Amino acid sequence: MEFGFTAEQEMLRETARRFLAETWPTAMARKTRLPLGTGHSPALLAQMAELGWLGLALPADAGGAGGTVVDLLVVSEEAGRALVPLTLHLTATGAAMLSGAPGSGPARLLLPGVLRGDRVLTVGARLASASPLDGGGFRLDGGLGVVPYAAGEAGHLLVAASTDGQHGAADVLAAFRCDDPAVRAEPGCTFAGDPFAMVTLEGAVAGREAIVATGKAAATILRRCSAQATVLLCADMIGGAGAVLDLTVRYVCERVQFRRPLGSFQAVQHHIADMATALDAARLAVHQAASGLAAGSETARSETAREVAIAAVACADTVPWLTRTAHQLHGAAGYVTEHDLYLWSERAKVIETLLGDRDDHLAAVAAPVAGALAPGAETTAVRPRSAGEDHR
Amino acid sequence: MDIGLSTAQREWVAEVREFLDAAFGREERDEVRRWGREGRHTRIRAFRNEVATRGWLALTWPPELGGLGRTTVEQVLLMDEFAYHGAPPIDMTAHSVAPTILRCGTPQEQARWLPGIRNGDVEFAIGYSEPEAGSDLANLSTSARLDGDHWVINGEKIWNTGAEYASHEWLACRTDPELPRHRGISLFTVPLDAPGISIDQLPTWLGPNTNIVRFSDVRVPADSLFGERGAGWRYVVTALDFERVAIGLTGELRRLIDDLVTAVGSDPPPGTSGDAALIRRDLAELMVQVDLARLLNYRAAWMIDQGLVPAAEASMTKVRTTELYAQLSDAAMRLLGPAGTLSVSGPLGPAGDLAQRMYRASPYLRFGGGTNEIQRGIIAQLGYGLPRS
Numbered sequence: 001m002e003f004g005f006t007a008e009q010e011m012l013r014e015t016a017r018r019f020l021a022e023t024w025p026t027a028m029a030r031k032t033r034l035p036l037g038t039g040h041s042p043a044l045l046a047q048m049a050e051l052g053w054l055g056l057a058l059p060a061d062a063g064g065a066g067g068t069v070v071d072l073l074v075v076s077e078e079a080g081r082a083l084v085p086l087t088l089h090l091t092a093t094g095a096a097m098l099s100g101a102p103g104s105g106p107a108r109l110l111l112p113g114v115l116r117g118d119r120v121l122t123v124g125a126r127l128a129s130a131s132p133l134d135g136g137g138f139r140l141d142g143g144l145g146v147v148p149y150a151a152g153e154a155g156h157l158l159v160a161a162s163t164d165g166q167h168g169a170a171d172v173l174a175a176f177r178c179d180d181p182a183v184r185a186e187p188g189c190t191f192a193g194d195p196f197a198m199v200t201l202e203g204a205v206a207g208r209e210a211i212v213a214t215g216k217a218a219a220t221i222l223r224r225c226s227a228q229a230t231v232l233l234c235a236d237m238i239g240g241a242g243a244v245l246d247l248t249v250r251y252v253c254e255r256v257q258f259r260r261p262l263g264s265f266q267a268v269q270h271h272i273a274d275m276a277t278a279l280d281a282a283r284l285a286v287h288q289a290a291s292g293l294a295a296g297s298e299t300a301r302s303e304t305a306r307e308v309a310i311a312a313v314a315c316a317d318t319v320p321w322l323t324r325t326a327h328q329l330h331g332a333a334g335y336v337t338e339h340d341l342y343l344w345s346e347r348a349k350v351i352e353t354l355l356g357d358r359d360d361h362l363a364a365v366a367a368p369v370a371g372a373l374a375p376g377a378e379t380t381a382v383r384p385r386s387a388g389e390d391h392r
Numbered sequence: 393m394d395i396g397l398s399t400a401q402r403e404w405v406a407e408v409r410e411f412l413d414a415a416f417g418r419e420e421r422d423e424v425r426r427w428g429r430e431g432r433h434t435r436i437r438a439f440r441n442e443v444a445t446r447g448w449l450a451l452t453w454p455p456e457l458g459g460l461g462r463t464t465v466e467q468v469l470l471m472d473e474f475a476y477h478g479a480p481p482i483d484m485t486a487h488s489v490a491p492t493i494l495r496c497g498t499p500q501e502q503a504r505w506l507p508g509i510r511n512g513d514v515e516f517a518i519g520y521s522e523p524e525a526g527s528d529l530a531n532l533s534t535s536a537r538l539d540g541d542h543w544v545i546n547g548e549k550i551w552n553t554g555a556e557y558a559s560h561e562w563l564a565c566r567t568d569p570e571l572p573r574h575r576g577i578s579l580f581t582v583p584l585d586a587p588g589i590s591i592d593q594l595p596t597w598l599g600p601n602t603n604i605v606r607f608s609d610v611r612v613p614a615d616s617l618f619g620e621r622g623a624g625w626r627y628v629v630t631a632l633d634f635e636r637v638a639i640g641l642t643g644e645l646r647r648l649i650d651d652l653v654t655a656v657g658s659d660p661p662p663g664t665s666g667d668a669a670l671i672r673r674d675l676a677e678l679m680v681q682v683d684l685a686r687l688l689n690y691r692a693a694w695m696i697d698q699g700l701v702p703a704a705e706a707s708m709t710k711v712r713t714t715e716l717y718a719q720l721s722d723a724a725m726r727l728l729g730p731a732g733t734l735s736v737s738g739p740l741g742p743a744g745d746l747a748q749r750m751y752r753a754s755p756y757l758r759f760g761g762g763t764n765e766i767q768r769g770i771i772a773q774l775g776y777g778l779p780r781s
Binding site: 125126143144145146188189190191192196198256257258262265267268316320321324327328331332333334335336337338342345349350352353354356357358359360 | 521524526527528531550551594595596597598602662663664665667670718722725726728729730731732733734735748751752754755756758759760763764765768
């Protein structure tokens with residue numbers, strides 16, 4: 001058991017925090033939100049690529065540094081703290097999928113641009129349904145749900161699909177240009193100013209060059225990358241919550257009421273203590289899941305899947321609550337938009353919904369005891385499956 | 393004891409609903425969606441005038457003072473319906489300041505202020521908080537000094553919501569700095585167009601602005617002092633009790649539950665489990681909480697009708713309802729999934745908008761009108777005699 005990071009990871013964190021503090025003050029995050037900006041900064045992405053962040057966990061033969069998800073987690077925590085646009089996360093997730101099939105057409109086409117920081121990827125949340133075409137390739141149809149940046153800055157969209165319909169198991173992974181006419185993206189905007197679209201595929205043709213993987217290979221890539229994406233979104237939330245706790249501690253120590261610092265009141269101290277404890281617990285859960293994924297042990301696979309679900313539930317329960325408690329301790333001073341606090345409150349809520357349904361995560365947590373609780377009960381799929389759901 | 397609504401009360405609710413169906417239509421909704429319920433644009437202004445014309449800003453006043461002689465419970469039933477329909481709310485002047493004037497003002501003061509409040513011409517912005525007087529409200533330092541037959545006011549008020557459109561300020565000032573803190577405070581009614589007043593708007597997370605209002609040698613006549621000199625703290629506390637009952641309204645919570653049923657009822661939103669049994673259980677848990685909050689709210693209103701002062705009870709409804717805003721908006725956004733975060737007129741219709749609005753409103757409701765921590769102190773100290781530290 002080892003709770004600490006390596007010296008290299010600590011250095012990475014220090015570099016990331018310093019770089020983002022200089023390059024990406026909250027004023028930049030504000031300007032980048034819709035409707036003032038596009039939700040993305042090409043310049044920032046290019047600089048982060050130059051620092052090697054996009055290749056951190058990619059294998060060396062794909063041009064990466066051969067690190068693990070724990071290295072990426074360090075960057076994600078700092079990205080959440082600094083309110084870095086979600087294009088970093090999405091592109092890194094897409095790249096991880098591509099690197100699972102390094103010889104595929106999309107990997108050869110897209111990975112070099114990702115590593116240079118001039119390609120933005122996004123990933124469909126739900127499975128499409130796939131029909132094989134004569135002469136190879138597939139036709140993909142179906143609603144993908146809410147897909148970040150698909151009607152905006154993302155150039156390519158990675159889609160998982162099943163030849164068994166939208167309720168089946170994933171066996172096709174393909175890449176499409178977002179401006180493909182068969183990718184119908186209804187543009188929308190989250191209340192945090194992110195360009196999220198509702199996407200439907202209508203006869204999207206994935207020729208051989210657009211296929212990342214099929215069969216078991218596709219399912220494996222999807223399972224690993226979905227779990228990794230969930231953990232890194234959790235890390236983003238944890239980083240943001242850390243920034244919010246720091247702001248709040250500073251405020252309650254400075255603010256004087258009743259001739260004492262607010263922070264000297266027991267009611268206030270209890271809030272700070274609850275925030276700190278819940279944040280530490282959630283962060284440890286995220287670290288546990290990340291280290292499980294990094295170890296990549298096939299024998300511990302179901303254990304790791306549970307750890308990912310525990311991290312997701314912990315972050316969903318902790319981080320929006322923590323930002324709300326921070327509002328409570330700031331009072332009106334933190335409620336005017338000239339204060340930065342609401343930026344994290346909104347981001348936390350948006351990311352929480354991207355983690356997937358809490359009930360599904362709870363089902364994954366309870367999986368080992370499910371048989372004992374309902375002997376003989378069969379679970380039936382009643383809805384389109386989430387991409388990567390089978391990692392649980 | 394009969395905690396259910398009487399026939400007369402049911403008829404009253406039906407009358408209010410009928411009015412809202414007619415007067416709060418599509419155009420009014422659009423304007424509220426664009427500018428917020430607190431806005432003062434054409435249609436909202438017209439709606440508010442219609443409410444005033446019906447005498448509903450003077451609902452609980454005795455008929456001899458121009459009121460309709462209805463109960464506070466009936467007022468709460470009305471405000472609940474307004475909240476349920478997303479209509480512009482009855483403002484603080486009508487639900488907090490006017491009852492304070494009725495309870496604490498002289499006949500001359502009642503004759504001076506009530507007619508204008510009744511017809512909507514007089515609207516007060518509430519001037520209590522200052523940069524150094526938030527939870528510690530008695531620390532306020534805006535000064536009013538008697539100079540001949542005028543008061544001269546200097547200082548700065550913050551979180552002064554509505555000051556950009558209100559006609560007057562309901563202003564707490566320190567008149568006697570040599571007295572103990574709570575006894576040196578007096579209350580003033582100050583026209584907001586008086587020379588020496590400047591207003592700076594501060595945008596808030598929820599959307600509407602709040603304001604900083606600065607008073608620089610503002611001269612007002614001697615009769616701008618409300619009630620007795622040095623009794624300002626009592627008036628502030630009285631008005632706050634009324635305000636907390638209004639914060640404790642549960643109509644919007646009921647509305648969100650109904651909208652959620654519509655939004656998740658047929659087709660599960662993308663990215664959610666759509667497990668009907670689990671959703672039903674989640675909603676049932678929330679319905680229990682909404683009903684408890686509604687009871688605490690109506691109980692406080694009923695106490696006012698009995699001539700009692702709901703001090704601890706006003707704090708209880710305030711705390712319970714505002715905590716539920718947080719809990720319910722979290723649950724709603726969870727049930728709606730990512731599509732529920734899409735802004736105005738997203739694919740999930742009204743439920744998404746309302747869930748977002750309540751997520752943003754919950755922090756403000758929890759600290760506004762006295763933080764919930766301060767309220768818990770009031771409940772323990774005034775309700776159960778626990779010692780003040």
